[in-house]
Amino acid sequence: MKYNLQTGSHTVYALQYHFVTVTKYRATILTDDITERIGEIANDVAGDFGVEIQSVNGGNDHVHILFTAKPTTDLTKFINSLKGVTSRRVRSEHPEVKQTLPDSFWQPGYFLASSGQVSIDVLMEYVEDQ
Incomplete structure (x- = not known):
């Protein structure tokens, strides 16, 4: 099995995540810009x-973000910061968005999944063969 590895002082890791968040009320306001x-x-x-x-x-009406993180990353704090900062900046820079969504930009929830570099079947086979 081959991973795209990252290293820390005492660790070797490969942590990728798939994050999805949706605009408040599923407002169809996200342009390419x-x-x-x-x-x-x-x-x-x-x-x-x-x-x-x-x-x-x-x-x-939604955004997908793929990202890599360290084992010490507080994912909840990162995602809350990401949603808060994007909400404030987009609404301040785009008056049409603030007019449509004056109080908040994103729905309160979100989707987050870890996404490995190999399929679960390949990983299970590897572990079983050890």
Whole structure:
């Protein structure tokens, strides 16, 4: 099995995550420009947490973000910061968004899954063969 590994002082790891968040009321307000701006803001926030954004994309009412993190990353704090900062900045930079969603930009919940570099079947086979 081959992983794209990262290292710390006493650790070797490969932690990737798939994050999805939805606009409040599923408002269809995300344009390509706004999604691109969310990606820029996400990179700013990620730097504060030692997280690396791999990809940002989505539809007109939701955003997918793929990122890598360290084992010590507090994922809840990172995601709450990411949602809060993107909400404030996008609404302040885009008056049309603030007019549609004056109080909050994102739904309170979100989806987060760890995503390995190999399928679960390959991993199970590897573990069983050890």
